[in-house]
Amino acid sequence: MPTFDDPVADADELREAVRGLAHATRTIDDPTAIYAVLGSISSALASLSQCLHQLGEFHNGPTRKQAWMNGDANAGRAASYRESWELQRAAEMIHQIAECVDRAHEIEATIAYDVRDYPSFAPVQRSTHQPGMSL
Template identity: 95%
Template sequence: MPTFNDPVADADELREAVRGLAHATRTIDDPTAIYAVLGSISSALASLSQSLHQLGEFHDGPTRKQAWMNGDAYAGRAASYRESWELHRAAEMIHQVAECVDRAHEIEATIAYDIRDYPSFAPVQRSTHQPGMSL
């Protein structure tokens, strides 16, 4: 369950959730679930991009002036700048990935599946025979 105020715990939960999704999508028993899964992935990618930008912004602000590396303020500021650059760059890459997933999500909305190809969707044949009744 997300905490909304503990970034370490929420990042750990994200890791486990994505690991679970990777496991769950090894096989798709219900192809109609793909639309919902892509929608959730799209939303998650948007939040991940935002999170990376926010982490980068942390290093853009006054923190950069307070960063030290082995007692060297210049090296600390340089490292903070490089980290900010990489985080913003990663956030933009994820934004581009999210746009691809969004397009796939839109395309998935146009696909219909023949339930006869998926045994789990086939109508169940029920007998009208009641236990204890003669045929």
């Protein structure tokens, strides 16, 4: 369950949730679930992009002036700048990936699946014979 105030715990939970999703999508028994899965992935990618932007902004603020590497303030500020740059780039890349997933989600909404191709979804054949009645 997300804490909404502990980034380490929430990041650990994200890792486990994505690992679980990777495991769960190895086989798709219900193709109609793909639409909902893509919608959730799309939302998660938007939040992940926002998170990376926010982490990058952390290094653009006062923290950059306070960063040190082996006692060298200039090296610390340079490293902080490079980290911010990489996080901002990653956030933009994820934003582009999210747009691709959004388009796939829209396309998925137009696909229909034939239940005959998925026996577990075929209508159950019920007998019209009622107990106690003769045939």
